[in-house]
Amino acid sequence: MRSLLRRLTIAAVAAAPLATASPLGAGIGSAEPLNCVNGQFWDPITNTCQTPRPAQDCGPGQYWNALSNVCRPLGQL
Known part of the structure; x- marks a missing residue:
């Protein structure tokens, strides 16, 4: 019985920081x-509001990258 009580106490002490930090993580x-x-x-x-820019007419071998708003060579991100 004493061993069981010791194990339960150790488990409760180990779980206490997790239980107190859980409500803070949601916010x-x-x-x-x-x-x-x-x-x-x-x-x-x-982390800002952006105004959408229309796609430009990229030259041959290029594509419009909407993330950086520039023409890029094919095969590059």
Whole structure:
């Protein structure tokens, strides 16, 4: 009986920090993006509202990269 009580005490002490930190993690992980206006969109990389730019007419062997808003050679990101 004494061994069982010791094991339960050790398990409770080991789980205490986890139990106290769990409620704090929910508030930290639930960030909402800004409310962008006038047709802007939320860009999580720069953490700002961005105005969408129309795709440019890229030259031969290039494509429009919407993430960086530039023409890139085919095969590059």
